[in-house]
Amino acid sequence: MKAFFVFILFFCASFIVAQNDDSPSVLLKKLSNAKEDTVITDLYNQLGQYYYEVKYDSAYYYFNKGLSIARKKNIQSEIAYLLTSKARVIIYEGNYNDAIDTLKKAMVIFKQNNLARAIATVNTSIGVVFYNKSQYDSCKYYWNKSLNIYKSLNDSSGLATIYSNMGVVNYVQGNAEVALDNYLKSLEIRKKIKSTNALASLYMKIALIYQNFFQDNLKSYQYVSEAVQIYRNENNKLGETKALINKANTLDHLDSTQRAFEIYLQALESAEEIGNKRLLATLYSVLGDKYTIRRQYKLALDYLYKSLNYNEEMGQIRELAKNYNRIGVIFHELADYNTALSYYQKSLELADKLNLHDEKQALYYSMSQVTAKMNNYKKAYEYYQNYVTEKDSMSRRENKQILAEMEAKYTNQQNQQKIEYLEKEKENKDEQLRKSIIIRNLLIGMALLVLAVALLFFKRFRDKTQINNELRQRNQQFASANEKIQQNVSNIQEFNKLLMEKNEVIQKQNADITESNRTKDRIFSIIGHDLRSPMSSIQTSLLLLQTKDFSAEKIAHIYQLMNSDLKSSLDLLENLLVWAKNQEGKMKLIKEEHSFNAVADKIVKSLDSVAQNKNIEIDYIPTENDTAYFDKSMISSVLRNLLVNALKFTKQGGTIRVKATLQDDMLKVAVEDNGIGMDQTIIDKIKQKGNYYTQPGTNKERGSGLGLSICFDIIEMHNGTLEIESQLDKGSVFTFSIPIKPKE
Template sequence: MNLKLYILIFLFSFALFGASVDSLKIKLKSVEGIKRIEILNELAFNLWEENSTEAYQYAVEARDLSSKLSYRKGLAWAYNNIGLTNLKANKNKEAYSFLQKGLKIFTALKDTNGIATCYDNIGDTHRFRGSIDSALYYYKLSLPLFKKMGDRKGEAMAYSSIGLMYWRKGLNNEALNNFYISYVIRKELGLKLETAMSLNNIGTIYWRYANYEKALESYSESLRLREEINDEKGQIVSGSNIGLIFHKMKNYDKAETLYRTALSRSEKINFTFGKAYANHNLGLLFLDKKDYDRSIVFSKEAVKYYYDIHELNAVAHSLSYIGSAYAGKGDDQKAAEYFNAAIDTALKADDKFSLAITYQSFAKLNINRGETNEAEKYLQKAYEIAVKENLAELITEHFLNYSNLLQKKGDIAGAYNYYKKYIEAKDNLRLEQMNNDITNWQIKYETDKKESENQKLREENILKQTQFENQRNLNNLLFVILIVGVLTFAISILYIRLKRKTQQKIIEQKNELELLNKELALKNENLKEANHSKDKLFSIISHDLRSPFQSIIGLSDILHSERDKLTKEEISEFAGSINRSSKNLLTLTNNILEWSKMQLNKISVDKKELKLNEIFEQVILAYYPQASEKKITLEIISGKELKLISDVHLLSTVLRNLINNSIKFSKPGGRVKLGAVLKADFVDIFVEDNGIGLNEDDLPKIFDIKQNFSSAGTNNERGTGLGLIICKEFVETLNGKIIVKSKLGEGARFTVSIPLE
């Protein structure tokens, strides 16, 4: 069910008009021939999303007139625009046919812009049909063409589309990389609307990673940009997306308030997609709360609105929710009726991804009804689609569903084997994402290192060229001296003056060369320091990251080889240890990546007004599950509302590391406090625990990277020792300071003092 919800986050997009439609219509009345064709095509392109019927009429007239005048470029653009209008009407096959006609002409004309545009639009036809790999193929074809033309807006669009396809395939890391590149380009171009859309996409990936703090940060920034440009529709969608975070965290009251606000605002401006999206989310919310009657009401409203805007894949999702609600009520006949309707709709939309998800939902109903043969049939259909489209998350979900099916049949051994496949596939996805993060950092490091080496070579070449030029000048000067020697005394005087000037110039060049040599020496020192940092990182990777992996592998080997001999309690204990090692591994990786940014000087400060209590709540919320697992109480020492001007990312990172550190070194039943005290122009933020504390001799070591100081937590949690080093560097970047007071066995208190402005 969660996968269905992910799809809808990406359904909303906006089109910008290249020129005023009204002004183009006025111009159209007074032009003929090729100029008329160009205006007809521009009108069709500007209108195809807002009014596809009118756009189709303009595109058909452009096609007929281009054929009459043998204007091939105009004919190609007309085919492209007819394809877009068919795409809007969910006539994907017709759209594909017209776009291919346009592409054929553009290719013959060697029109790079037209070819890139058709590739992108053909990719959309495959995307709406659910043919993910085909869509990805065409989007990748369009990207180098946009780059070749220097069309950075088109380049950003291609990266965004490629990211969307990776996201649909469950390859979240690749999706995030492409979304981020798109975001950077759009931000550089000052495209606030498109930047907000990229932030929305990035937030969705973090939401999928269950990193709700970063997801909220991205969604909130997207909302801020939409408010700046008075994009009310965008604000509505961003508000709904923020509601999804609270929904996922089971804060149903807050989520319902945000959904209902989005619905009310959508009804006020008659925003059809907003009404559909809000009703859809409310339907799912009440389904999760097991309030099946209200879930059915809202989901049916969503179906109605989605039909109005021809979003058939979204219709299929909402129909599936209705089926699940009826199944929850025990009305299996109604449930089957709506699941069948969802399947028919997904087939009509030719959306393989939506179809596979609906097959899985129908299979779950049949498993609960005991109709195992029917369930197996639908599971097999879903699995075939998932394998063909290489949808990693759906394949993983299949193993879990098939395990439940075999358990229902009484085949316990088979069910156990498929459950093992499910756990392995799920772990492989997580490990693949983590390995990709480390690999990407290494690639980035090596790229920066190579660029530094290339820069050094360029500087050496410049020096050599300067020396050569000086030698050549000197040779020319000697030749001039030989000629001047036979001339008059007056010319000799002129020669002497010229020689003095030349000598002065040589001295200046020598001084410049010495300065360049000093700069090169400094850069060589910096390069040595970078190599030292690299060695430090690889040492951490080879030692500290190896331990959690060894723990996971060792425990899973025992579970695999001794599964018939282990008790349920032992299996549960081993599974818990694997879970804790995996979480520890993720924390280690995040700290390594933050530290690597500091070494590459990629940390930038973006100060703005912050509400300290809000930041405290977000940090505590993020670590509540970890603290609950160790039965540790997290407490905010509330005072008056404090505001300051600072960088939210740097400050949040410091507080997360300090809270994580206190939980790590606190015993079960312990208490961690987070609070702040206002002092003149500074605010003192403190994190205090009653854990195991530190030896006084160890206090100076914890902030010094050269000491390589690290110790295990109360549950033998491992770390790299980078967390507190990151805290110190980030605090100093904010013009503050960090101090620690601790005694062995009496806990520790970290105090961060940063200026209010």
């Protein structure tokens, strides 16, 4: 919601307009008595400015009436002022290209007449257009031009507006401290000149800073409430509507959702009354989201389609992409998957066109979910791969941007140092040349005094020839020196480039070494703790058997404990071996057709003794057609690890069920237990690559965390998936799927 409320905030004080407190009736009365053409056109301009926030048609009518008279009488300055005011309405309607053309026509006239303040006003309006088109560098360029003009004119109102606008663009770019500083400069000026409406606008902007960056919602609510009251007192319908929207947003953050919903409806009624398309498109979208949350999908679709129509009319591509996505979400919730996918694809096309990587990432994930529900798992897998790729590419782009900025700063610093050095060297040489010329001229002057009048012209000719020769030699020397300097600059640049490349290689090597050391430390920790503990237990048991006499029943119990510790150590060693091969890239698949029932039967029988120790029943439900294409050893390791994990976290007397089924050319195997289960936080830790999460079992059984990590790697190598479902105190289901046929 943050970007939307920046839009609402921006139009609170973006333009420079003359202040006029007269009502339309007063202005019309003045118009009826006016005689001079400039007075008449100015009154039409004031009437248009009054209605631009209330009714666009009326505003256009008065601006066009004024333009007709100004053009007929050829009053160029009035034409320019009326065009500037008219452009403001065009901008509010979202017709940005028409607005730019109109403002450029006004700019030509103002420049011809050297009207500095008017030129600054046009620059400000052009900056507004570029801001709305998200071209922030261009908008700052025009606003800085306006700022310099207002400083030279000591125009307080103009300075306050530009500082406010600069605060908006810095807010959008995430520079909260800079934005707040801009707003405070503007606020100080507005209080001095007692600009009430502009004060309300600044209160809204400061409220957004506290809400979105400093998370102080109560303070934000106080500021925005003050803004609402000011606009209401001033009978400023447009300003009040925007302030109401921001107030509703603040209430949402304060969890007063019902009150917020009521205020959104008030804002919509006001926006429909004044006919502002951008406000209507935004409010329809917001209310569509609100009704979606309430599961009132019919109302939600009605509002979202209205928002979509306005955004199409205004050419708001980014907002259209959001509309399509939100409509797709509703059809997704309604289980109309084909329609949902159609809207997701429309949204993706626009997001791809605008390079909206965050939206593309979310859309790929949603499309993978909906195609999975349509049982099109191949397409779902492709969309999920795109989601993962987009997520990874975003991270790479951020890193690349950081490196580029650092390189640019370094290059600029080096270039600045070289320029300073060359300028200093040039100054020294120029000074030496100046002294040389002075000395030479003095000698020539003394010689001219001594020479006879008859030799005067000859001497002058010879002296000029000598000077030219010396200058030519000097020029050759300078050219040679410049060539050497340029060669040195080129060598330095090449050296810097090589140095940067070496630094990048060293940084990558350091990262690899750090990761290698982390992995080594983890392995040593596992070997040192998880492997040493059962061995120590076995050693202690053997020592007891050697030194003390026990009953047969006690001895059998000790042997049983030793067997359990030995089994745990063997499982850990096997997992370590598989993990180590995978880390070194030596784990190779040997895929052949196998009977999964045979593999499962063998694994289940091998764990009978462990199950009996906890009085747990393992129930295997085979599939009729059990032939699949997999690496027997690795899939055996996956099933064994999943069963060992289930035994570990299932209490005495529990049940474990293994069920194999065929589904869409995939063998799907589910290992289900009624053990202690786990929450989503633990599931996320298990799925995180490189995070070997473990915890004690129901009988304090130990684990290394390698088993499930190996399962994920093996299933991924088989082009399959491993999913986890679990509920605390109810049990868990681990389901993996592998192809039954080789991939063509």
